[in-house]
Amino acid sequence: MVLSLPSTLKTLLLGACFGSAMLAQSAAQAAETSMWQDVQKAGVLRCGAAVAAPYVMRDAKTGDYSGYFVDLCRDFGEKVLKVKVTFVDTNWDNLVAGLQSSKWDLAMALNQTPERALAVAFTVPATDYQVSLLVNKNNPKVAQVNDDIAALDKPEVTFAVMSGTAQDKAISSVVRNGKIMRLPGMDEARLAVMSKRADVLVDANDTNHLFALANPDWAREILPKPALAKQGVSFGVRRDISAADLEVLNIYLRQRRDTGEIQQLVDKASVEANSAK
Known part of the structure; x- marks a missing residue:
């Protein structure tokens, strides 16, 4: 025998389901924007920097960073996110681990490999190795x-x-x-x-x-x-980044690559690396 529910109870149940769905959607939307929102709240984008010319270079006397991934990181932070950009000194052994433990927001100049993809997510390539x-x-x-x-x-x-x-x-x-x-x-x-x-x-x-x-x-x-x-050479990001946040950085990189601006940065960094030698 099938029991029919009173119309008022049906209305309450439907309302509860609708409310739950809206809450779930709101939570999902909040999660999707959390990374860049957190960076903007903090007011700073932290870029993990392991030295490898011409991607990332560091002046031994001044401690200043240069290189075309440094230029991209600084430009994205200042012009897209509208925040200050800092570079955190590290080495290649710790670059992925520091990203996983949130010591920095972006890892610069990571070659895309299946082994690294088990630990981090990648943007679209800025350049190719x-x-x-x-x-x-x-x-x-x-x-x-x-x-x-x-x-x-x-x-x-x-x-x-x-x-x-x-x-x-x-x-x-x-x-x-x-x-x-x-x-x-x-x-x-x-x-x-x-x-x-x-x-x-x-x-x-x-x-x-x-x-x-x-x-x-x-x-x-x-x-x-x-x-x-x-292999693609990309920014590394944490694996829990939302698809929406990742696409923000991907659009930025695709546009700069398609216009030839990244190649211009590569050439500039290469000339600088040779001058330093």
């Missing part, structure tokens, strides 16, 4: 090569790389005919190309970019296609 190649543009063996790594994979071409690195692993996976000169350090690998004992320097694109800027008379960068060991 990948293994790149650097050649002497006056070398006839490589002068006509643009981005096709197969065109470099010849018996007469020698690739210089630091032994045991991610770059070594990446180039070893695609070179079948060329020679690979494995050296104990990057200085030795760069010297091998400078002295023409090797034809191609294999390194991360950011450090190859610095090296090319320092040697514009002969050095030329090559970003091979398909890309080698490509």
Whole structure:
């Protein structure tokens, strides 16, 4: 037998359900804006800073920070959130742990890896890390090569790389005919190309970019296609960030990347890093 409820009781129950739903929606909306609201209440955006040129640099005399992730963090805090920005000195071993324990709000210049994604969330990439190649543009063996790594994979071409690195692993996976000169350090690998004992320097694109800027008379960068060991370089944020808060920072980064402003910041930071050297 089905019992019918009095209309007044039905009304009360419906009202209670509606009220609960509204409270739940209000709580969810409050949670979605909590991170940037908390930063604005505090009046300061804290950026975790582990030094790695040209992403994050620190003047040993003044303690001032520079680098293109520093520029992005400062600009986002001051112009979007309208707060003061501070940089908290740390190292690469503690950058993720400090983010998890709320010692800073953003971790700068984290390569996107599955292992890190277990601990933190990532923004869209500000730039991309990948293994790149650097050649002497006056070398006839490589002068006509643009981005096709197969065109470099010849018996007469020698690739210089630091032994045991991610770059070594990446180039070893695609070179079948060329020679690979494995050296104990990057200085030795760069010297091998400078002295023409090797034809191609294999390194991360950011450090190859610095090296090319320092040697514009002969050095030329090559970003091979398909890309080698490509990873996004992003801001790290806590995993409990809301989708709405994350999208605020993502929109900011996408707009600055699409307009070419981030590349301009990269070039500025690279010139500064070379001047410091």
